[in-house]
Amino acid sequence: MAQRKPEDKVTVDQVLKLVEKLSPEDQEELRQAFLQDEEDIHICLERLKNPKTISHQELKKQIGLAD
Numbered sequence: 001m002a003q004r005k006p007e008d009k010v011t012v013d014q015v016l017k018l019v020e021k022l023s024p025e026d027q028e029e030l031r032q033a034f035l036q037d038e039e040d041i042h043i044c045l046e047r048l049k050n051p052k053t054i055s056h057q058e059l060k061k062q063i064g065l066a067d
Contacts, residue, residue: 060066
């Protein structure tokens with residue numbers, strides 16, 4: 001089997017054809033993983049818009065390592 005060259009682009013159609021070959025259970029697992037990744041990305045972007053800065057002492061207090 002030939003390896004893809006790094007400059008070759010994978011198209012959406014190619015991905016969809018591969019997904020169609022998966023069992024319905026695997027397709028559902030893939031959808032769930034995608035949705036979780038999307039949610040994580042959304043949360044990260046929101047946090048980057050509104051960063052929260054806390055002191056080292058406050059961090060230690062929050063995780064239960066305060067003196």
